[in-house]
Structures are given as structure tokens and as C-alpha cells.
Amino acid sequence: xxxxxxxxxxxxxxxxxxxxxxxxxxxxxxxxxxxxxxxxxxxxxxxxxxxxxxxxxxxxxxxxxxxxxxxxxxxxxxxxxxxxxxxxxxxxxxxxxxxxxxxxxxxxxxxxxxxxxxxxxxxxxxxxxxxxxxxxxxxxxxxxxxxxxxxxxxxxxxxxxxxxxxxxxxxxxxxxxxxxxxxxxxxxxxxxxxxxxxxxxxxxxxxxxxxxxxxxxxxxxxxxxxxxxxxxxxxxxxxxxxxxxxxxxxxxxxxxxxxxxxxxxxxxxxxxx
Amino acid sequence: xxxxxxxxxxxxxxxxxxxxxxxxxxxxxxxxxxxxxxxxxxxxxxxxxxxxxxxxxxxxxxxxxxxxxxxxxxxxxxxxxxxxxxxxxxxxxxxxxxxxxxxxxxxxxxxxxxxxxxxxxxxxxxxxxxxxxxxxxxxxxxxxxxxxxxxxxxxxxxxxxxxxxxxxxxxxxxxxxxxxxxxxxxxxxxxxxxxxxxxxxxxxxxxxxxxxxxxxxxxxxxxxxxxxxxxxxxxxxxxxxxxxxxxxxxxxxxxxxxxxxxxxxxxxxxxxxxxxxxxxxxxxx
Numbered sequence: 001x002x003x004x005x006x007x008x009x010x011x012x013x014x015x016x017x018x019x020x021x022x023x024x025x026x027x028x029x030x031x032x033x034x035x036x037x038x039x040x041x042x043x044x045x046x047x048x049x050x051x052x053x054x055x056x057x058x059x060x061x062x063x064x065x066x067x068x069x070x071x072x073x074x075x076x077x078x079x080x081x082x083x084x085x086x087x088x089x090x091x092x093x094x095x096x097x098x099x100x101x102x103x104x105x106x107x108x109x110x111x112x113x114x115x116x117x118x119x120x121x122x123x124x125x126x127x128x129x130x131x132x133x134x135x136x137x138x139x140x141x142x143x144x145x146x147x148x149x150x151x152x153x154x155x156x157x158x159x160x161x162x163x164x165x166x167x168x169x170x171x172x173x174x175x176x177x178x179x180x181x182x183x184x185x186x187x188x189x190x191x192x193x194x195x196x197x198x199x200x201x202x203x204x205x206x207x208x209x210x211x212x213x214x215x216x217x218x219x220x221x222x223x224x225x226x227x228x229x230x231x232x233x234x235x236x237x238x239x240x241x242x243x244x245x246x247x248x249x250x251x252x253x254x255x256x257x258x259x260x261x262x263x264x265x266x267x268x269x270x271x272x273x
Numbered sequence: 274x275x276x277x278x279x280x281x282x283x284x285x286x287x288x289x290x291x292x293x294x295x296x297x298x299x300x301x302x303x304x305x306x307x308x309x310x311x312x313x314x315x316x317x318x319x320x321x322x323x324x325x326x327x328x329x330x331x332x333x334x335x336x337x338x339x340x341x342x343x344x345x346x347x348x349x350x351x352x353x354x355x356x357x358x359x360x361x362x363x364x365x366x367x368x369x370x371x372x373x374x375x376x377x378x379x380x381x382x383x384x385x386x387x388x389x390x391x392x393x394x395x396x397x398x399x400x401x402x403x404x405x406x407x408x409x410x411x412x413x414x415x416x417x418x419x420x421x422x423x424x425x426x427x428x429x430x431x432x433x434x435x436x437x438x439x440x441x442x443x444x445x446x447x448x449x450x451x452x453x454x455x456x457x458x459x460x461x462x463x464x465x466x467x468x469x470x471x472x473x474x475x476x477x478x479x480x481x482x483x484x485x486x487x488x489x490x491x492x493x494x495x496x497x498x499x500x501x502x503x504x505x506x507x508x509x510x511x512x513x514x515x516x517x518x519x520x521x522x523x524x525x526x527x528x529x530x531x532x533x534x535x536x537x538x539x540x541x542x543x544x545x546x547x548x549x550x551x552x553x554x555x556x557x558x
Contacts, residue, residue: 005454006452006453006454007453007454010457010512010513013512013513013514014448014513017487017513017514018492021285021487022490157490216450265327267326267327267328268288268489269489270324270487271288271289271328272290273288
């Protein structure tokens, strides 16, 4: 087994410093986070509260009518434990109004629409509350492309994007996220009974090993096979990473000028901050 | 006097904001003076921030710039090592560290090894320095090697043969990898190995001044330290938080280390040169 254990004390300091530093540099003092009741958004809320104080963290619970009631209970548990401010905004009316025109839409379209509906609410609250949107996507789902572009992948700053799912669980435990949240099967909760691992076809424990070796340690396919990983599994994971590359980049710009944004017009995001 | 009190300024420079950083330098130097230091070492690119990209040309300064006047004045009260982007009359931009004392710049080191891999892109924006020299500073015969320069043992070896008693490394090292249980960043552990190994191998003091703060999400890990020629840690700053680390160095320790381990005495420049010339001649490099 590959060691994906963490120095949680130091990591916690690094991530909290990241939130404090990047939020203040952007001229803000608050964050707003979409709280689903899952481990990722719970951990983001915990980190935000420790970094900025509970009074500076707003949690938005945005259930759809098919969302599991347990999800909302878990989200409320986090709100209560942290003492952060919260609001519940049902997305059912907006989502259903849209799909009245497209009744044939499948679950993927509906799920993406829900994720993007939540994104528009978060960014509206970003303006309303003068709060940055705190991201909740982990490295595993970012690499596999298991997220909705401009939906749950959207944020201003993301403290979790370099942590694999299994590492998110470790840090969540370390920080006191309720065990019921850490332990339950991860789910996008877009429809009843959906689980990440059911949809992906493998467990996070398994795929995190491969992704870590492939991405962090730069193992080639042949190295992974030599290390004893199943070829079909490795190829399936690699195919997902490659196919979702577009989701991790800005939209392509047709280059015509002498200095094109992000090609040869290169400034750090923290420019002048 | 063979003992000197020095300070390492583990600060958090603002990216591309010369004025704000100058103010931090002044405030930090005042504290170092109050704590009895005769030299304060600031990290790599301390006046400008590190991941500058296209900002480089906007913050570059000729060494004659009036902007450095306040630092020159300050250096009448305490010696300073400051990191900046130096612009030459030929309009080349260097990642440089300057040593200021008694109102003058008495030494300039231009970073020789510009990392251009992983998260680094220095060769895209900066020119390579071409000199490794020791100089007589207020704390003894010193050499400055900026960050990546320290990862090339040949650079430290040259400085050692050139008479180095104190190796000063201003750094902007972002933490990466290896944050496993009970461990710090993998590259921080490597740095700590290098600093101790160089102190022992070159029987010199190592003053490692690393910055803290974040730029575009990358975390500079701090952990500045003073290592004695024995390899022992004289003083060590915390990870990831700002600090002014004040410590004493004692040249008697250098003397004792060189009596116990006369490595410098036994260096064979002739053999080294002969083999380097052969390698160059044979085209292996």
C-alpha cells in the first residue's frame, strides 16, 4: 500500500494560512460555502471557520426535492457544531421550471443543472455577503473529472484541491468533522441512491493509489503495471484524467494577437495583492 | 571579535509591491537592531515577491536607483542582505541579493542556477548570473548563494575554496509533497539535510533565510535556520509563520571544526580541475 497518511497538524496550518492569506489579499474577510452534508464541503466549512472565525463563514444548504433528508441533517449538524451562519435555499422551483420545457432530460443533464443552479446562488451570495466562494472539490474528483464544470467545480479559492479523497477523510477526522459524515458513502446526491463509487466503478481507496503514483510520482503505465496494479483499472483511470483535461483549464482562446491571455500575457493571480 | 549576532527575517513579501515591502524591511531591520543584530538577512526577492512572471520588468531596479536610498541609509545602522530584481544597463534582469553596509552595496550575487521545472519558470523571465565569489562582510568571509544555487554542490564548493566561513542562503522555497504523518514537506526535509551537510562538509556556518506566505496558492514554508560548522542547529524558526530569528555565530567554532576535520586543508583543487577539464574535453558535459 502507498502511504497517503498526512501530517494533519502542519497541513491544517498550511490550509488555514492559505484561506486567511488569499481571502484577505482579495480584499475580503468572509467566505460562503455550499454545504451538502458530505465530507468535502464539511471540511471546507471547518477550515473556513478556523481560519476566519465562525462569524465570517456562511453556509448555504441548497437541497433539491430528491436530495436525501440525511444530507440536510448532516449539513445542519456541521452548522450547529461550528456556530456558522446558514440559510436553506431550495433549488426545486428553479430547476423544475426549467425542465418543464425539456421533460425528456436525463439524470446527467438534471444533475448538472442542479450543480450550476447552486453555483449561481453561491456567487450571488458572494456579492450579497461580500464573501468569497470557498471551493470543495478534492484532487481525486478534479483529476477524474467527476464534477460539473461551472457547477460544483466553481469557486474563488479551494483549500481541498490538492488533497485526495482519502486524505480529505483523514483531515476531516483530525478536525472533528462528525464521524457519521466522514464514514458515509460519498455521493453527489443528485438522485436517490447515487454513490460516487457506484458510478465510477471503483473505490476511492483504490483509485487514489493509482492517481498518486501517476500524478504525484510520475509513474508511467508500465511502472504501474510492474507495481502490480490491474491494467484495465489503470487504463480506465488514465482515460478519465485525460478525457477531463478541458475541465481543469480555462476555455481555449484562438490566438491572433502578439500577447494572448494566459499564453504570453502571464501574470500571477495574486498580481498587486 | 569572533562572535556576531545575526538576524534572519522570515517575512511575507507582497507580490509586486515594492513600497509595501520596503516598509516591512525597515520595520524588520528596526527590530533586528533592537535585538542586537549587526546583520539582517532577508529572503530571496524580498523586495518584490517570488512568482512574478510578467511583473519582473515592472519591479526591476538598477542598483543606482533612488528607491534603494532608504535601505542604504538603514545600512549605516545594520548590515542588510536584500533580494531584488536587478536591471542592468544592458536591460537584463537578474534575481539578485545585495549586501549593504555603511551606506554602500558591497557585494552583489546574481542567482546562477535558475530553476525552470515543476512550478518554477525563472529562465523564462530572468538572466543567469555568472559568478560565485566570497566577500568580506561584517560577520566574516561570506558567500551568498540564492535558493536553487544551494542545490548545486559545485557552487558551495567553489565558495568554500574561495575562503567562505559563512554561507548565506536567501530563499523563497514553496513547500511541496511528502506531508506524511510526522513529516514536513519533502523539499523542506531536503533543505534541512543540505544545510547541515554543507555546514559540515565546508566547515562553515549556514544562514538559511526562507520566506513565508502564499502566492497563487503556493505556501512558502519558512523554517529559517542557523547551522554551525559541526552540523548542529544553532537556531530554527517555526514553519509557515513570520519570524525574526536572532542567533549568535562564533568564528571560534569554524576554527575548531577545521581542526577536527581539516577538509578544506585537504581539498585538491589541482585534481578537481584536472578532472573537470578532462570531462569538458571529452564532451561528456
